[in-house]
Amino acid sequence: MKPTLLALLTVASLSLSSCSKTKDPVEPGDTQAGFVSGKVVDSQGKPIAKADIVADDTRYYNSNVLGQTDAKGNYKLEVGNGSFYVRGTVKMKYEGQNYVLDLFVEDDGAFDGSEGAVKNMTLKLSGERTGNFGDDGVYGGKIEVFTPIGFYDTENVELTLEPVAPLIDGTTGKKIVQKPDYLYIDDVPLGKYKITARYVPENKPMKVRVRNVGSFQNSLTTLFVPAYAGATGRYKMDIEVSEPE
Missing domain, CATH: 2.60.40 (Immunoglobulin-like)
Structure with missing residues (x-):
């Protein structure tokens, strides 16, 4: 009995959602087909290491690729074909309490994974969020x-x-x-x-x-x-x- 198209899509979706691919970062500004890359900095322009990055496939629920920034704040994820958007967070300890802060994504919007994209991010403590893909409200x-x-x-x-x-x-x-x-x-x-x-x-x-x-x-x-x-x-x-x- 041949598998149905739905079954194949389901298996593909589950496979993608469980993968975590971080490649050696390229220099910020370079675009490479099949990859999304970028640099994460704080409000003073200093690189943020170990920021968590998620490239989410807009076509399927909970289908994403995970990675982190390196010591220079750079990241690079292999995404392949599909329509993706990117989100980032950074864990911080402040006055004895743990916080997880959302990052501002420059040029926020979906991109074609086969073409690749550069998505740089900044830590903001106030100001409007992008409003895309449920990212509404403010950072403060x-x-x-x-x-x-x-x-x-x-x-x-x-x-x-x-x-x-x-x-x-x-x-x-x-x-x-x-x-x-x-x-x-x-x-x-x-x-x-x-x-x-x-x-x-x-x-x-x-x-x-x-x-x-x-x-x-x-x-x-x-x-x-x-x-x-x-x-x-x-x-x-x-x-x-x-x-x-």
Whole structure:
């Protein structure tokens, strides 16, 4: 009995999804048929080693080729025929916590594997994502502001965030003074911040804490955590404020 076309495609898909091919990197800028290559750097242009790279076949679910960057931040994956897009992540340890950060892909979009492509990537702590293949939103963390029951004027609660250490990528952070849009402050570079709050209409301070953790204090020093259990690439803070004093 001859195998059906569906069976053959299924076997091919499973075979591709399990493979991991990393070739000796070519120099950035070179395009080679059947391969995708590129360079990964941080926000200061320094190469990032051991970044995880995935070339995903757009035709089949969970069909991908895996690899990592070398010491110079270069990578090269053999992809063969098909329509692919590329994603990258980097693992970092910061203030005792583990983070997995998504990389910004230059010229993000599908490419023909038979023609090859160069896809360079950069570590960004803020700014819009590409919006392609589900990569929506921003790179920075989200802060959600919680207020006492019966207090609805969240948009007039002003938070001041002062970096107390270099940001997660080693750069110097900036002081942020901002009111939430409804409940949220978006796109905050990941770092360790001292946070204070005030109610703007009355210019009165508000005490703060991590939501439902400990007692309210005049200020709070804290980090971003995964947006939900098991999340990678998406981080947030849940900040609770007291009544104006």
